[in-house]
Amino acid sequence: MIDLYTITSNLPSRRAVNFLNEHGIEFREHPISRTGTKIDLNDLKQMLAASENGVDGLLSHQSSSYLALTQHHNLDEMPLHELLSFIHDDATLLHFPIIFDYQHHLLQTGFSINEVRTFIPRQTREAEFSKLLKALNDTDAS
Numbered sequence: 001m002i003d004l005y006t007i008t009s010n011l012p013s014r015r016a017v018n019f020l021n022e023h024g025i026e027f028r029e030h031p032i033s034r035t036g037t038k039i040d041l042n043d044l045k046q047m048l049a050a051s052e053n054g055v056d057g058l059l060s061h062q063s064s065s066y067l068a069l070t071q072h073h074n075l076d077e078m079p080l081h082e083l084l085s086f087i088h089d090d091a092t093l094l095h096f097p098i099i100f101d102y103q104h105h106l107l108q109t110g111f112s113i114n115e116v117r118t119f120i121p122r123q124t125r126e127a128e129f130s131k132l133l134k135a136l137n138d139t140d141a142s
Contacts (some may be wrong), residue, residue, distance in 0.1 A: 002027040002119055005039060005098040012111035013097040019113070020099075023120055027099075032091045041088050047100055048084075050107040055083060058109055060095040069093065 004020065004027045006013035020027050032039060044058075051057040055075075060066055069075070069086060087093050095109040099119060108115050117125065 001103075003030060003100050003102065004028065005030045005032050005094075005096065005100070007032050007091065007096040010096050015111045016097040016099060016116065019111075019116055020119070023124075025119055025121075032094075032096070038088055039091060039094075041084060043100075044084050044087060046102060046105075047098065047107055050100065050105040055080070057107075058087070058094055058098075060093060063092050065090050065092040
């Protein structure tokens with residue numbers, strides 16, 4: 001099962017929900033807000049472990065919260081537990097949506113139509129690819 005962390009009024013979050021629904025992919029949506037629901041620290045640590053770029057891959061470098069944080073703190077020198085605490089307290093530091101498959105340790109932040117296809121089951125992707133190849137072969141034969 002895939003966990004989808006979304007934030008209100010975020011177009012990429014809505015696109016992720018639509019994509020997963022359109023492809024029949026089961027997921028649990030976790031709406032996150034600045035003042036309400038937060039991401040559990042253990043979940044943040046698991047996401048961090050699955051991130052190819054570490055904390056940098058989770059952060060939204062364009063958010064006002066990130067800019068404010070970097071004005072007052074050097075993130076390269078900040079202890080990890082302290083940075084995770086900041087993220088836990090202010091989810092707008094994160095790049096939403098966050099799509100995470102805990103079982104396979106697959107993580108995507110933001111929405112990219114090419115990268116989100118990773119979450120389509122392999123069998124389905126192979127069937128789509130075979131169908132595409134067949135259509136191309138039929139076109140070439142004509």
